[in-house]
Amino acid sequence: ELKVEQNPLFLSMQEGKNYTIYCNYSTTSDRLYWYRQDPGKSLESLFVLLSNGAVKQEGRLMASLDTKARLSTLHITAAVHDLSATYFCAVRDRDDKIIFGKGTRLHILP
Amino acid sequence: EAGVVQSPRYKIIEKKQPVAFWCNPISGHNTLYWYRQNLGQGPELLIRYENEEAVDDSQLPKDRFSAERLKGVDSTLKIQPAELGDSAVYLCASSQDRVGYTFGSGTRLTVV
Numbered sequence: 001e002l003k004v005e006q007n008p009l010f011l012s013m014q015e016g017k018n019y020t021i022y023c024n025y026s027t028t029s030d031r032l033y034w035y036r037q038d039p040g041k042s043l044e045s046l047f048v049l050l051s052n053g054a055v056k057q058e059g060r061l062m063a064s065l066d067t068k069a070r071l072s073t074l075h076i077t078a079a080v081h082d083l084s085a086t087y088f089c090a091v092r093d094r095d096d097k098i099i100f101g102k103g104t105r106l107h108i109l110p
Numbered sequence: 111e112a113g114v115v116q117s118p119r120y121k122i123i124e125k126k127q128p129v130a131f132w133c134n135p136i137s138g139h140n141t142l143y144w145y146r147q148n149l150g151q152g153p154e155l156l157i158r159y160e161n162e163e164a165v166d167d168s169q170l171p172k173d174r175f176s177a178e179r180l181k182g183v184d185s186t187l188k189i190q191p192a193e194l195g196d197s198a199v200y201l202c203a204s205s206q207d208r209v210g211y212t213f214g215s216g217t218r219l220t221v222v
Contacts (some may be wrong), residue, residue, distance in 0.1 A: 004152075014220070022215065031209070033148075033211070035213075040218075041215070042201065042213045042214060042215045042216050043153070043201070043213040044213075045210065045211065045212070048209060048210060050209075086151050088153075090152070096158070096166070096208065097155050098143075098155065098168065098211065099155075100152030100153050100154070101152055102150075102151055102152050103150075103152050105149070
């Protein structure tokens with residue numbers, strides 16, 4: 001059974017700083033997703049990573065995938081308050097189910 | 111283009127009562143999912159449809175939960191009877207190509 005682990009689960013950081021969220025998964029997969037969720041809101045798709053070595057960037061967020069290490073990272077550059085949210089990593093298993101991690105609650109202090 | 115539409119947004123019911131949630135996916139999206147998200151957790155899949163066929167309902171607690179997808183478009187998820195532990199946000203998602211997934215705003219259920 002595919003398991004997805006994110007760390008850290010909680011992160012409080014200062015504006016302007018850089019940080020990385022890690023996502024490990026337990027079995028081979030060909031698709032990894034990053035979502036953002038604001039309190040009381042639904043999930044907003046950020047990135048879809050489909051191949052080993054894939055790197056995608058949008059604004060201050062950059063996601064990468066290492067399928068051999070079963071690891072994805074979401075890097076935040078020069079954080080701003082608007083990026084405060086919960087970030088979920090999700091991985092597709094061989095039965096075509098999307099399995100989510102527990103999420104990383106990010107709080108960016110002004 | 112309208113996104114995935116869910117209703118109601120909020121529902122409060124007493125335990126042992128029935129409740130139903132409705133989802134209208136994005137037009138042309140053949141794949142539809144129902145997820146449950148407990149507080150502070152990631153979403154967990156309940157059921158997946160390809161058109162009108164439920165292709166994966168292994169995570170659906172079938173003693174009290176049921177779902178249907180009429181004519182391969184709209185879908186309803188029902189709980190009867192509801193229990194306190196069913197309090198959660200129920201999310202619907204749809205996909206055209208099973209690469210990108212779009213989530214609805216969810217229904218927040220509180221069972222008292």
